[in-house]
Amino acid sequence: MKIILDAMGGDNAPLAVVQGALEAHAQCGADIVLVGREEDIRACLIGPLPEGVEIVNATEVVEMCDDPATAFKRKKDSSLTVGLTMLKNGEGDAFVSAGSTGALLAGATLLVKRIRGVRRAAMGPVLPTATGRALLCDCGANADCTPEYLLQFAYLGNFYAQRLMGVEKPRVGLLNIGAEPSKGDTLRHETYALLEEAGREGRLNFIGNIEANTALLGGADVIVADGYSGNILLKTVEGAAKLLLGEMKKAFLSSTKSKLGALLVKDSLGDVKKLLDPSEVGGTPFLGISKPVLKAHGSSDARAIRNAVFRAVEYAQSGIIADVEAHIDVMKVEKNG
Amino acid sequence: MKIILDAMGGDNAPLAVVQGALEAHAQCGADIVLVGREEDIRACLIGPLPEGVEIVNATEVVEMCDDPATAFKRKKDSSLTVGLTMLKNGEGDAFVSAGSTGALLAGATLLVKRIRGVRRAAMGPVLPTATGRALLCDCGANADCTPEYLLQFAYLGNFYAQRLMGVEKPRVGLLNIGAEPSKGDTLRHETYALLEEAGREGRLNFIGNIEANTALLGGADVIVADGYSGNILLKTVEGAAKLLLGEMKKAFLSSTKSKLGALLVKDSLGDVKKLLDPSEVGGTPFLGISKPVLKAHGSSDARAIRNAVFRAVEYAQSGIIADVEAHIDVMKVEKNG
Incomplete structure (x- = not known):
């Protein structure tokens, strides 16, 4: 299992992406490809690159201000375009990015393509x-x-x-x-x-x-x-x-009594906050794309990226894409109507 | 100021409506008209009817299972239809109901009518x-x-x-x-x-x-x-x-420590719950209707109805309907485009 990551995507890139990817690699053993400016990625490393983690250089970065519909085309050497092209060519099993949602969706749709018969991802x-x-x-x-x-x-x-x-x-x-x-x-x-x-x-x-x-x-x-x-x-x-x-x-904070009470419930309330923390899930797949492409939150920290890699591994192993391919005939309105 | 109430509308009618209306009357002095089955309404009273509160008999009740679009027409002697007709005829300043939203909207639109030029309430x-x-x-x-x-x-x-x-x-x-x-x-x-x-x-x-x-x-x-x-x-x-x-x-409830803490924060948290309690507001107006018609929540208790009467008084006194009438020319797309 090999997960390709957009090392330049997201508010905390490349540091959070590199750290999160290394954590995921250490914990689940998936091979990792970090795509982006090699120099910037290497600057985030403390020791040598672990076995099973590689860097693929890509000199451009898709910015939030770029037109999402055309960014992947105009910036051919961006981490987004290079990574998605690797996925398309079978050089990895899933692609994860915390960059622009629109640019990722356009790139996934036009480079990797939708499953045949799926109208929209x-x-x-x-x-x-x-x-x-x-x-x-x-x-x-x-x-x-x-x-x-x-x-x-x-x-x-x-x-x-x-x-x-x-x-x-x-x-x-x-x-x-x-x-x-x-x-x-x-x-x-x-x-x-x-x-x-x-x-x-x-x-x-x-x-x-x-x-x-x-x-x-x-x-x-x-x-x-x-x-x-x-x-x-x-x-x-x-x-x-x-x-x-x-x-x-x-x-x-409204009274001394409630302040004391807050101290006592603090630990238990942590679970409630966790429930709504998007970093706990980490990544959301584009359903309907012919290969696994996952979007991580723009503000992802290393933990969120790690969890997004876990989601990518699960998604790639799940068999959902084969399910859609096998049922595409009943998913169309012409056949259904 | 005279507020007409649908005494038969809502899960807790007529008791909650009668009690809430009497409370509102006692607190803000507005005259009240309770429309509905007189016998049922009288059964909710403890003493005699206070001065400024009257009952108008209406024998039918619009039920949740009635077709909202036609209920007000088919049930001509319903509390909804009688009450809205009184409002239309100037026999009160606002109408409040906790009954079916759809039936109330249809009745308000077709009996009381929208402000001239308003496309939808x-x-x-x-x-x-x-x-x-x-x-x-x-x-x-x-x-x-x-x-x-x-x-x-x-x-x-x-x-x-x-x-x-x-x-x-x-x-x-x-x-x-x-x-x-x-x-x-x-x-x-x-x-x-x-x-x-x-x-x-x-x-x-x-x-x-x-x-x-x-x-x-x-x-x-x-x-x-x-x-x-x-x-x-x-x-x-x-x-x-x-x-x-x-x-x-x-x-x-997850630990003894948090249970103790919960006791200490309980009073302060009451305000947070209040923030989201629809009974605090009580009633929501249909904006764009030519006279004040307010919908109270179906599950309204007496407090919610009381607050809905307060909202009706405020709305009737606000001058908002005159504002809309004065600006209707710029609210149309023909004039605007």
């Missing part, structure tokens, strides 16, 4: 819920969606939950603003009909519409959304958590 | 943020929206924030999945252009796109959204808060 982050975890698909890769995209996101999420979350018959819910089939906008109505048919034919365990609050309490294993509203959900969780934890902090 | 709940409050408009009344609807929601929210939140130049943000104008779907792109123009002409203080996390941290006074995604935001806040408070409870 989607981002599939795993959310914490009151009873476990749920996969949200899409969460921002596709703002404008068709019912067919959403049907495909449902399948992508379904295979992910089966292969990577250990759920045999994932409960697939359509993110909506009420439980009844009549709820929501035109996109939801048309998607509901497609998902219902897939459910009737035993291809998906479609449980109907799911509201955002029910989803967070554990009502579904897969939450199907267009990229716009999926992203609203994701960012609202982030904002609500910050708001609540901030207000709690104020409450804790 | 919107629900405008006030959200807590890290620095104060923000109005979200729309949050579920309109799943399918046009750019013109969203432009109008921006104005409705703007006048609300000026009149009822005391903000002189409300910061109006378009809910989106990134800050740049190019972010989001087609609806967002087209709406951005309209809002930018309104900003350029000094009619709105348009601050651009706002992401959900930034919005909850206090980045805007008015959050403009279609009803679908606004509802996703609202329900996600609810779900995330439940998830976090539930996990906190587990953490508090």
